Amino acid sequence: MNSPGCRRLICGAVAAGRGPVSIPEEAIVKSATAYLMFDGEAEEAFTFYQSILGGELQMVRYRDMGDGGGGSLPEEVGKRIANAALTWREDQLLMGSDCPPEQQLNRDNVPFSVCLDVDDEAEAGRIFTGLSAGGQVTMPLGKTEWAQQFGMVTDKYSVPWMINLYGGE
Numbered sequence: 096m097n098s099p100g101c102r103r104l105i106c107g108a109v110a111a112g113r114g115p116v117s118i119p120e121e122a123i124v125k126s127a128t129a130y131l132m133f134d135g136e137a138e139e140a141f142t143f144y145q146s147i148l149g150g151e152l153q154m155v156r157y158r159d160m161g162d163g164g165g166g167s168l169p170e171e172v173g174k175r176i177a178n179a180a181l182t183w184r185e186d187q188l189l190m191g192s193d194c195p196p197e198q199q200l201n202r203d204n205v206p207f208s209v210c211l212d213v214d215d216e217a218e219a220g221r222i223f224t225g226l227s228a229g230g231q232v233t234m235p236l237g238k239t240e241w242a243q244q245f246g247m248v249t250d251k252y253s254v255p256w257m258i259n260l261y262g263g264e
Contacts, residue, residue: 133252145183155177
């Protein structure tokens with residue numbers, strides 16, 4: 096029960112007033128990766144995220160996909176991002192793509208947030224400030240019952256983020 100995932104589950108349960116919970120080790124998901132969808136803004140958004148988080152960014156365009164008929168795609172579709180992967184730190188991954196043109200992207204009432212766990216207050220402030228540029232702060236970065244620093248922001252691409260520095264009392 097000492098893994099960071101367990102700590103988060105316990106913190107969430109305690110914050111919700113349910114007290115500590117016991118979860119079998121085999122029931123704990125070891126990793127989850129956020130996959131963000133954009134409507135022609137994936138390259139710009141991932142370049143923006145890389146400027147804040149650092150790391151290595153790899154992108155594949157629809158026109159560059161093997162048997163996908165990339166040569167027969169209209170230019171505006173072919174230049175879209177079919178897959179983007181931003182690896183930052185040693186074990187953090189953020190993925191995404193532009194939605195296919197036949198899909199309609201709806202950013203109203205997005206039922207998720209990308210939650211980033213950080214190592215210190217300086218990193219929390221730097222990332223929060225970066226993601227806030229051109230976006231909207233929904234909860235200022237500050238101390239909470241479950242974290243030394245926690246804040247929420249919706250970035251300029253309408254993606255909601257939570258920045259978390261655990262260790263609150």
